[in-house]
Amino acid sequence: MPRTPGLRPQGKTEHEETRRSNRRLLLQGIFDEGPISRADLARSTGLGRATVSDIATDLLAEGLIVESGRGQSTGGKPPTLVELNPDGRFTVAVDLARHPIEAALLDLRGRIVARAIGKTITPQRRDALDEIHRVVARLVGDATAPALGIGVGVPGVVDRSGLVVASEQLGWSDAPLREELEEVYGIPVHLASDVEAAAVAEVGRTGSDPSGRMLYVKVDDRIAVAFVTADRLNRTPRHGGDLTHLRVPGWKDDCGCGRRGCLGCRVSMIRILGPDYLEMSTEARNRLAVETTPRVGRAAVYLGAAIAPIVAAVDADQVVIGGEMAGWPAVPEQVSAGISKHLEWCPQVSATQLGESAVVLGAAAMVLSGELGVVWG
Ligand SMILES: [Zn+2]
Numbered sequence: 001m002p003r004t005p006g007l008r009p010q011g012k013t014e015h016e017e018t019r020r021s022n023r024r025l026l027l028q029g030i031f032d033e034g035p036i037s038r039a040d041l042a043r044s045t046g047l048g049r050a051t052v053s054d055i056a057t058d059l060l061a062e063g064l065i066v067e068s069g070r071g072q073s074t075g076g077k078p079p080t081l082v083e084l085n086p087d088g089r090f091t092v093a094v095d096l097a098r099h100p101i102e103a104a105l106l107d108l109r110g111r112i113v114a115r116a117i118g119k120t121i122t123p124q125r126r127d128a129l130d131e132i133h134r135v136v137a138r139l140v141g142d143a144t145a146p147a148l149g150i151g152v153g154v155p156g157v158v159d160r161s162g163l164v165v166a167s168e169q170l171g172w173s174d175a176p177l178r179e180e181l182e183e184v185y186g187i188p189v190h191l192a193s194d195v196e197a198a199a200v201a202e203v204g205r206t207g208s209d210p211s212g213r214m215l216y217v218k219v220d221d222r223i224a225v226a227f228v229t230a231d232r233l234n235r236t237p238r239h240g241g242d243l244t245h246l247r248v249p250g251w252k253d254d255c256g257c258g259r260r261g262c263l264g265c266r267v268s269m270i271r272i273l274g275p276d277y278l279e280m281s282t283e284a285r286n287r288l289a290v291e292t293t294p295r296v297g298r299a300a301v302y303l304g305a306a307i308a309p310i311v312a313a314v315d316a317d318q319v320v321i322g323g324e325m326a327g328w329p330a331v332p333e334q335v336s337a338g339i340s341k342h343l344e345w346c347p348q349v350s351a352t353q354l355g356e357s358a359v360v361l362g363a364a365a366m367v368l369s370g371e372l373g374v375v376w377g
Pocket of ligand 1: 244245255256257258259262264
């Protein structure tokens with residue numbers, strides 16, 4: 001048969017693709033089941049013994065896995081076990097929706113090993129990018145192994161190329177954040193909106209649910225939703241799932257956007273708590289939390305009513321409330337009451353248990369799955 005030179009590169013690409021996907025399969029197997037023998041890995045992944053051995057040798061050389069003692073003998077010599085090396089790589093994750101901004105250094109198991117707190121970024125701050133560099137550089141410097149990548153959760157709309165299309169909270173439009181960070185640190189950067197990152201973290205925490213349909217609602221100064229079906233995040237690269245300026249019939253409140261009656265006027269946590277909230281001590285915040293409980297409760301009912309059509313349209317089987325609002329008691333109950341005003345059924349509503357770390361956990365998870373193909377949970 002004559003050789004077709006044009007097809008050769010494609011054959012090579014296919015070979016590389018297979019190798020990459022086998023490597024991901026094996027790493028996930030070690031991640032989920034390690035310490036595990038190579039023979040058991042071959043059985044659980046369906047890969048050949050020689051393939052498993054080859055890839056394991058590479059992963060050991062790269063420091064991503066380590067040998068960890070011997071397993072049970074099945075007649076012959078007891079097999080050597082391998083497991084993930086949690087300190088083999090680190091991930092830097094940044095939450096730009098927090099006031100002040102927060103970043104964390106995480107190991108490969110998703111444990112936070114260091115944190116860095118920056119300053120509050122507002123639309124007026126001209127040195128916002130410098131501030132991000134300060135926290136990222138501090139954590140990259142703390143890492144005892146190479147950083148796998150940087151994950152960032154942005155309050156706003158992020159497109160697939162890593163461009164921050166718009167962020168009212170940061171005062172940015174068309175900001176090439178991914179490009180700027182990759183240029184400085186020379187490692188991959190994964191960007192998503194804060195609500196997308198938080199939703200990814202929630203899936204990692206609750207474990208895999210192939211039939212799950214989760215609507216994640218994050219309420220801070222902005223209100224945004226993300227939708228996860230069968231463990232897959234449905235990205236919203238054009239409008240970011242933002243409901244802050246959804247107009248509510250009958251409301252006349254003046255909104256900062258220049259219009260009247262936006263959902264954010266009564267549901268945004270900054271509108272409820274006041275702008276001084278950002279600068280308050282923890283004690284003052286806790287005092288204010290008690291005083292504002294009835295207002296947050298009413299806001300949660302409004303929120304439930306506003307998301308009821310979305311809940312119905314996506315046929316959600318669970319609604320998770322995240323962001324600042326998740327810290328107030330009885331919020332899930334009140335969101336359910338709001339949904340039930342418009343629907344005859346109501347999915348399970350809960351508040352995230354990940355607290356203030358949700359966005360950094362999700363941003364780190366995106367780096368891990370993007371770079372190593374490994375998924376937590
Ligand atoms: Zn508005």
